[in-house]
Amino acid sequence: MAEQREFMTAPDEFGRFGDFGGRFVPEALMPACLELEEAFQDAWADPDFLAEYEGVLSEFAGRPTPVTFLQRLSESLGLRIYAKREDLAHTGSHKINNVVGQTLLTARMGKSRVIAETGAGQHGVATATAAARMGLECTVFMGEVDTKRQELNVFRMELLGATVVPVTSGSRTLKDAVNEALREWVSCVDTTHYCLGSVMGPHPFPWMVREMQSIIGREAARQLRDLRVGVPDYVVACVGGGSNAAGIFAGFANTGARLIGVEAAGGAAISHGTPGVLHGMRSHIIQDEFGQIEEAHSISAGLDYPGIGPEHAYLSAIGRATYVSVGDEPIIGALRTLSELEGIIPALESAHAVAWLIREAGREIPHGSSVLLNLSGRGDKDVAQVLSILRGAS
Amino acid sequence: MAEQREFMTAPDEFGRFGDFGGRFVPEALMPACLELEEAFQDAWADPDFLAEYEGVLSEFAGRPTPVTFLQRLSESLGLRIYAKREDLAHTGSHKINNVVGQTLLTARMGKSRVIAETGAGQHGVATATAAARMGLECTVFMGEVDTKRQELNVFRMELLGATVVPVTSGSRTLKDAVNEALREWVSCVDTTHYCLGSVMGPHPFPWMVREMQSIIGREAARQLRDLRVGVPDYVVACVGGGSNAAGIFAGFANTGARLIGVEAAGGAAISHGTPGVLHGMRSHIIQDEFGQIEEAHSISAGLDYPGIGPEHAYLSAIGRATYVSVGDEPIIGALRTLSELEGIIPALESAHAVAWLIREAGREIPHGSSVLLNLSGRGDKDVAQVLSILRGAS
Amino acid sequence: MKSLETHLRAQRAAGVKSLVPYFMAGLTPDWVQHVHAAVAGGASAVEIGLPFSDPMIDGVVIQEAGLRSLASGTTFDTTCSALGDQELAVPLVAMTYYNIFHHYGLRASARRLQDAGISGTIVPDLSVEEAEPWREACHDGDVSTVFLVAPSTPPERVIRIVAMSEGFVYASARMAVTGQAETVGDAPDVVARVRDACDLPVLAGIGIATPALAHEAAQSADGVIVGTALVRRILDGASPLDTERAVAEFRRALA
Amino acid sequence: MKSLETHLRAQRAAGVKSLVPYFMAGLTPDWVQHVHAAVAGGASAVEIGLPFSDPMIDGVVIQEAGLRSLASGTTFDTTCSALGDQELAVPLVAMTYYNIFHHYGLRASARRLQDAGISGTIVPDLSVEEAEPWREACHDGDVSTVFLVAPSTPPERVIRIVAMSEGFVYASARMAVTGQAETVGDAPDVVARVRDACDLPVLAGIGIATPALAHEAAQSADGVIVGTALVRRILDGASPLDTERAVAEFRRALA
Numbered sequence A, B: 001m002a003e004q005r006e007f008m009t010a011p012d013e014f015g016r017f018g019d020f021g022g023r024f025v026p027e028a029l030m031p032a033c034l035e036l037e038e039a040f041q042d043a044w045a046d047p048d049f050l051a052e053y054e055g056v057l058s059e060f061a062g063r064p065t066p067v068t069f070l071q072r073l074s075e076s077l078g079l080r081i082y083a084k085r086e087d088l089a090h091t092g093s094h095k096i097n098n099v100v101g102q103t104l105l106t107a108r109m110g111k112s113r114v115i116a117e118t119g120a121g122q123h124g125v126a127t128a129t130a131a132a133r134m135g136l137e138c139t140v141f142m143g144e145v146d147t148k149r150q151e152l153n154v155f156r157m158e159l160l161g162a163t164v165v166p167v168t169s170g171s172r173t174l175k176d177a178v179n180e181a182l183r184e185w186v187s188c189v190d191t192t193h194y195c196l197g198s199v200m201g202p203h204p205f206p207w208m209v210r211e212m213q214s215i216i217g218r219e220a221a222r223q224l225r226d227l228r229v230g231v232p233d234y235v236v237a238c239v240g241g242g243s244n245a246a247g248i249f250a251g252f253a254n255t256g257a258r259l260i261g262v263e264a265a266g267g268a269a270i271s272h273g274t275p276g277v278l279h280g281m282r283s284h285i286i287q288d289e290f291g292q293i294e295e296a297h298s299i300s301a302g303l304d305y306p307g308i309g310p311e312h313a314y315l316s317a318i319g320r321a322t323y324v325s326v327g328d329e330p331i332i333g334a335l336r337t338l339s340e341l342e343g344i345i346p347a348l349e350s351a352h353a354v355a356w357l358i359r360e361a362g363r364e365i366p367h368g369s370s371v372l373l374n375l376s377g378r379g380d381k382d383v384a385q386v387l388s389i390l391r392g393a394s
Numbered sequence C, D: 001m002k003s004l005e006t007h008l009r010a011q012r013a014a015g016v017k018s019l020v021p022y023f024m025a026g027l028t029p030d031w032v033q034h035v036h037a038a039v040a041g042g043a044s045a046v047e048i049g050l051p052f053s054d055p056m057i058d059g060v061v062i063q064e065a066g067l068r069s070l071a072s073g074t075t076f077d078t079t080c081s082a083l084g085d086q087e088l089a090v091p092l093v094a095m096t097y098y099n100i101f102h103h104y105g106l107r108a109s110a111r112r113l114q115d116a117g118i119s120g121t122i123v124p125d126l127s128v129e130e131a132e133p134w135r136e137a138c139h140d141g142d143v144s145t146v147f148l149v150a151p152s153t154p155p156e157r158v159i160r161i162v163a164m165s166e167g168f169v170y171a172s173a174r175m176a177v178t179g180q181a182e183t184v185g186d187a188p189d190v191v192a193r194v195r196d197a198c199d200l201p202v203l204a205g206i207g208i209a210t211p212a213l214a215h216e217a218a219q220s221a222d223g224v225i226v227g228t229a230l231v232r233r234i235l236d237g238a239s240p241l242d243t244e245r246a247v248a249e250f251r252r253a254l255a
């Protein structure tokens, strides 16, 4: 099967997808990256490990998540829209898929602790969750600005037994949390695994995280077959670092489906960025004329990242996937539309994909098209923010 | 199969379980109750309806929910504990099972609107969700005190297109919301279904809601068979109105499992109440010496109800199930224990069942026993409250 | 035949429309005076509300009256004691929710009512299906159990309800809780359906807020029940004399 | 052989331990004076930090220095311009993150460095696996690319790294980001492993915060790199004269 796949195969031996990817890290971390690559390759080829990974996902994390036909939204847009319901996964988003895999790998490598970066807190909560279940120590780095904006998520992590470290360097947001996690990793790499939250960072992370998220796409492909939809015309996902998109794209990369990644306009690394090197990878990055990294700005914290996973940069470069962007303005409206028509309050991140559908139905997307929409997460975490935005607006 | 079952069969023609249940409603509502009984009986015997109900639960609401072996909690308590994960159902608790069934039935009866009562908001959010999906109008009655305590849940319902009516009568909490919903129902019974949230109220609600929740128990029984656990020694669930308990008990009523309902001490209708008539049913009720209903008081809004479903009163009376109570004190500790050991933050309601297990492991519950714990909901809704309690305490 | 029915049949036979005002027991210290005033104003019988914490068929006015009354310590016993001392020329009918009697004990309640000179009950949450134990408790004495027929009640149920109802049949004028309305609603229709099924006196209630509406309702019904309109006045500070005048006005409209 | 290596080998041959202080370009208006002062104090070469927004291997002191410098408008170009005008008796080595050169263009960067009289670079996030394009860009000129060996580097990698490193090998004294430490950490061990693999000068850095630690590290290494300890002083207001004295103290300790 691997032989037949043309797209989304493993990267080359340097972890490159075409010109993107690689491993741009301090020498102190190189051995850990190499060890991880080997451990991952070994585990991923081990049926026992795969069985355990899939077992935990189904017995603990609630997989498979359903595919829901969105009848009322479909009618209103003149499309046939199927939603992959990552909002129903444990902790409320697709992030759990990745952390279940990485924490199992951590134990397999004989390490007793994980660290993670988090923006709004979704990946931090997911990591703290999986670490709790596995009895691993867990430290989460979170920009100080974000710890204040997302106080409840900080507390959720603490309830789960994790230590949350507010990051006071740089812009005090997600990208600085990644820096700080990398700094910490340098000092404890023997005992500690860095559980990165998206398809970014140095090799093997972009590949490993994509593989661990590809269960989304594999499930969805099977579910659409069972629903007799077959291959959809479009597969649409929001893109922050790009893990939920990579996960669902992986199930359709070698079909005729058009793959669409929806970036937040304020963090649109492909639409507005240029090639650069950040956080261990060569990819598209939002940077100024001097190569200084710019802060991303999006209504949704999970898309507030100035980079994008290198495989997406590659898929864009070769034309296999298309990346579009949506500004903040239509996001709340999209969230409301999905809530009112379908009884699903999406995460603000996922609402970007919905907003693009609403904008392009009958334009970019011909009426009658079938669409697989990745609902990467639930909106409960965002309700307070939406309320304050709507109050502020009125 | 119905012939072999001794426990948890249908009530008698008056909707009575032994001495409990019945139909104590104003004459204006009797025809609606009778119509509903007939419609439910008809639908529940119709394979097409059942298929639709089960289809929506699996394609929209995320069923089956998994059974998770709680390894670390088990080790620390000397038990073998399996959790039925209703926290993973759409909207975050078992409440969705019931509302999916009732909204389908609403449409089948040709009604275009649902009303519901809610305490903390879980049932209200679930009802608003199912109504949105079905394109039904939805009005939710919520005690004014609760609308203030649970502002975000009010907003979630509004996002889902529901109208939330703050109830200013009586104690302005859940029981008054039920009264108000009943009052409203009197005036619109032609077009409107009252989507009651637990196994309470007049016949056929206690029976119908139990049937609609019994999918929990049927799934769990099958899952425990698949896990080769078979019939557990104990089945433990928290009890507010009693729907999650009834749902899981239903799967084990005719086995040797001991059924344990855990009430909140401040709303312990069986432990501290006496037979009475409220909200259309004869059951155990917390009332004063003059027959005035008392307010319940619990740390968890979902258990803050002075009554209990009549079938539970019956199961208690005949000794088939045992009802115990737990005060507020150990609840936060139980929530933390489950969070830290298993990576699952339970709802405060569900934490009552956990607290009882922690208290009785090695005492009431012999070491080595197998336990099926119904995790009726997730704790995200409660995190702010827990934080403020812990802050207040420190 | 129990005394309530005898009394109301006699009124009908005399060509007099029955007027049954409602008062919340214990609402004000002088509440019993309001009852006397109503009789003076021309009441045919008086409905006495026994307050209950969860009055599910009552609108906001009677809810508020009930809570105030409860707050001042009113119980079934205090109400019966207060009434037992009175000499009243008309029957009294207790209106409450079933839990009050259920909790007090059905036989004990029936006895207590009778001892207090109360000759009927209206228990809106006691459906005919559930009423047997209560009817039995009242069987030997002179306490009648009045049932309601609602606009939604289908013909078969009307037959069943009127067969159980004692004293009179309460024709609910609308699908609504107690309160003040601007029309007689479905009263004529409900009354007609009850008449088709029995010969008992039929009184219309729920929302009969003005003498004009009482007049209109009494075109078909044998009388009316007036609750919220009077209770509202007492909540606003009406004296027994005010009540007497208000009842008298209703009486005139029924003449 | 490029000039950086020639220079350091000459020091070693002369029995002089190399002392390489680090300064953040643009940190203060008089930052270039600090460089001169360091030379006056006895520096063997000077490491010039080009500030980057996301300095992932730097501790808080150098992070803060970088942010301050960026805030005052420092760029690769302004730094090179400022240095290009100077006559300095020792080699300059630029320390920065790869994106700065990547963004500027690799060949353009190499040329710009050389034009500014900078004869080496330390790019900590440029692994040997990724370094070929940069090495090639520097191939024709006199800019050396220095690589680090870390305590975690296994023997095979040490061989590979020293084979690529030009000028000297940077022996990282510990698994940590830049900062001030209280011991020489793994420096002796890392230095020994580098020596086993090559004959290049080996300088120890990361956490060498005091003259005493410098002395100790130089027992095995051919010299030391001192960053945070000096930058901390400048953040606190040290003048070029202060810097000269501080560097001189390190120099004395190495004597």
Ligand SMILES: Cc1ncc(COP(=O)(O)O)c(C=O)c1O
Pocket: A093, A094, A119, A120, A122, A123, A197, A198, A199, A238, A239, A240, A241, A242, A243, A244, A245, A301, A302, A303, A347, A349, A350, A376, A377, A378
């Ligand atoms: C619900 C949700 N969707 C999407 C994202 C973006 O991440 P990625 O692009 O890696 O899927 C996040 C990140 O926090 C998220 O929480």
Ligand SMILES: Cc1ncc(COP(=O)(O)O)c(C=O)c1O
Pocket: B093, B094, B119, B120, B122, B123, B197, B198, B199, B238, B239, B240, B241, B242, B243, B244, B245, B301, B302, B303, B347, B349, B350, B376, B377, B378
């Ligand atoms: C999570 C959860 N569990 C339990 C309950 C109690 O209801 P019941 O006893 O009907 O299951 C509620 C009610 O809101 C709830 O939200």
